[in-house]
Amino acid sequence: MxxxxxxxxxxxxxxxxxxxxxxxxxxxxxxxxxxxxxxxxxxxxxxxxxxxxxxxxxxxxxxxxxxxxxxxxxxxxxxxxxxxxxxxxxxxxxxxxxxxxxxxxxxxxxxxxxxxxxxxxxxxxxxxxxxxxxxxxxxxxxxxxxxxxxxxxxxxxxxxxxxxxxxYGPKEDFKASAMSMIRQLGFQMLKGNAPRVFKWGEQERDxxxxxxxxxxxxxxxxxxxxxxxxxxTGKRTSFNRIIEILNNNLNTDFKPDYFDNPYNFYQNHTxxxxxxxxxxxxxxxxxxxxxxxxxxxxxxxxx
Ligand SMILES: NC(=O)c1ccc[n+]([C@@H]2O[C@H](COP(=O)([O-])OP(=O)(O)OC[C@H]3O[C@@H](n4cnc5c(N)ncnc54)[C@H](O)[C@@H]3O)[C@@H](O)[C@H]2O)c1
Structure with missing residues (x-):
């Protein structure tokens, strides 16, 4: 084939x-x-x-x-x-x-x-x-x-x-700011920084x-x-929950650093x-x- x-x-x-x-x-x-x-x-x-x-x-x-x-x-x-x-x-x-x-x-x-x-x-x-x-x-x-x-x-x-x-998953690193939220948050946490998400981390994604x-x-x-x-998957997960799961897997205890969402077009839930x-x-x-x-x-x- x-x-x-x-x-x-x-x-x-x-x-x-x-x-x-x-x-x-x-x-x-x-x-x-x-x-x-x-x-x-x-x-x-x-x-x-x-x-x-x-x-x-x-x-x-x-x-x-x-x-x-x-x-x-x-x-x-x-x-x-x-x-x-x-x-x-x-x-x-x-x-x-x-x-x-x-x-x-x-x-x-x-x-x-x-x-x-x-x-x-x-x-x-x-x-x-x-x-x-x-x-x-x-x-x-x-x-x-x-x-x-x-x-x-x-x-x-x-x-x-x-x-x-x-x-999300392996081989996405080259995408920089277009990487999945999971990789972006993980990247920040691996560098020792608090993960940054739009206020109040309640946006959800499938x-x-x-x-x-x-x-x-x-x-x-x-x-x-x-x-x-x-x-x-048929399930949606908030950015706050992603940070919790990443903390569990990376053995860290970071709290989210919330900031204002600058976009006027934005999917709040998928x-x-x-x-x-x-x-x-x-x-x-x-x-x-x-x-x-x-x-x-x-x-x-x-x-
Ligand atoms: N990653 C996601 O979460 C997601 C979600 C929904 C849909 N998609 C779609 O899935 C597909 C793959 O996405 P991805 O995340 O791997 O994106 P990506 O940017 O990593 O991959 C797209 C690839 O297409 C190549 N490309 C761009 N324009 C081209 C052109 N004119 N000719 C030949 N190659 C070209 C790029 O160099 C890149 O390697 C895309 O069609 C995207 O729209 C992705």
């Missing part, structure tokens, strides 16, 4: 590459290093192509490579980017080029959507609820979710969209461990039909309704927040 992983040097993409190689897939990793890190794929026996998903000629040239599945992770992932044209060019037009490649290669596509399509909507967030993206990043992911069912109806090819919630996200991608590849589903993912893909998160953080801290201390 041969897989193309776009954005394969990024956080989630590199975890997918690593897993596929262990399963004896041949892996083509495409990344333009807008964000991704060479270190993330160091030592991996894969074909690396440095290039952009918006380079139509390059994407067309991959036709004939015998690709059996595309895992599309490449995107502008910085949710604070306000250049609408750039965001739509990379996230939406790039996706269209990837779909055209899938048509030419006659292969399924699993792509990264996002909980950002729900904005500050009702929780638990259901795929059937009205989307309400709060920024151009969320809009771009919603546009991808609008395009994919049309494409799969037209071509008969399977396209599965995964609305990831807040992903944090999902990257190993579960990899599993969801594999289940999506194996699924019978096209669909768009949430990839979350929580997936995981029912459809379970029904359509047979996917259920395996790691509780306590288990995920424990595994992550162990991985960090080993590296």
């Amino acid at each position: 041969k897989a193309l992983v776009t954005g394969g040097a990024g956080f989630i993409g590199a975890n997918i590459c690593e897993y596929l190689l262990k399963q004896n897939f041949k892996v083509i990793c495409l990344d333009d290093f807008l964000k991704g890190s060479e270190k993330n794929i160091q030592g991996m026996d894969l074909e690396f192509i440095k290039g952009s998903v918006v380079d139509e000629r390059l994407i067309k040239s991959l036709n004939g490579k015998g690709i059996d599945v595309i895992f599309h992770e490449a995107a502008i992932t910085d949710t604070t980017v306000t250049d609408d044209n750039l965001m739509l060019q990379v996230n939406v037009e790039g996706f269209k080029y990837i779909l055209n490649l899938a048509r030419a290669e006659n292969c399924p596509v699993v792509y990264a959507s996002s909980a950002a399509v729900y904005g500050d909507g009702f929780v638990p967030m259901k795929e059937s609820q009205k989307p309400n993206p709060l920024n151009i990043y969320g809009v771009s992911k919603l546009k991808m979710d609008e395009i994919s069912p049309i494409f799969s109806r037209e071509t008969g090819l399977k396209v599965v969209g995964l609305r990831y919630f807040n992903v 944090f999902i461990y990257v190993k579960d996200v990899v599993t969801a991608n594999i289940k999506a590849f194996e699924a019978e039909k096209s669909c768009i589903v949430n990839v979350g 929580q997936a309704d995981p029912t459809l993912a379970q029904k359509s893909l047979g996917f259920k998160a395996g790691f509780s927040i306590e288990e995920g953080i424990k595994d992550y801290v162990l991985a960090l201390t080993r590296s």
Whole structure:
């Protein structure tokens, strides 16, 4: 089996590459290093192509490579980017080029959507609820979710969209200020500083461990039909509770340092309704927040 992983040097993409190689897939990793890190794929026996998903000629040239599945992770992932044209060019037009490649290669596509399509909507967030993206990043992911069912109806090819919630885990360090809150708080605490959170640390997120996200991608590849589903745990955890769990794992006793939230667009709560993912893909998160953080801290201390 041969897989193309776009954005394969990024956080989630590199975890997918690593897993596929262990399963004896041949892996083509495409990344333009807008964000991704060479270190993330160091030592991996894969074909690396440095290039952009918006380079139509390059994407067309991959036709004939015998690709059996595309895992599309490449995107502008910085949710604070306000250049609408750039965001739509990379996230939406790039996706269209990837779909055209899938048509030419006659292969399924699993792509990264996002909980950002729900904005500050009702929780638990259901795929059937009205989307309400709060920024151009969320809009771009919603546009991808609008395009994919049309494409799969037209071509008969399977396209599965995964609305990831807040992903954390190994290989995210290069993201700096865009690292998960769990890594950012852990980073501060490991440096001996009090963890800084917006007042009063009661914001909640459905944090999902990257190993579960990899599993969801594999289940999506194996699924019978096209669909768009949430990839979350179905539980939400406050930043205050994350600090408690980190304190337990790091043997520390830090108190949060609260400060004012400067953003006027902000998701106060995210929580997936995981029912459809379970029904359509047979996917259920395996790691509780306590288990995920424990595994992550162990991985960090080993590296
Ligand atoms: N991390 C999360 O919590 C989260 C949540 C929801 C959705 N997502 C989505 O999951 C996917 C992966 O996210 P991530 O956290 O691994 O982000 P990331 O920034 O670590 O990875 C994205 C990768 O795409 C590459 N890239 C960007 N533009 C490109 C282009 N034009 N051509 C080729 N490569 C390009 C970057 O260099 C990077 O390696 C993204 O589509 C993101 O929107 C992530």
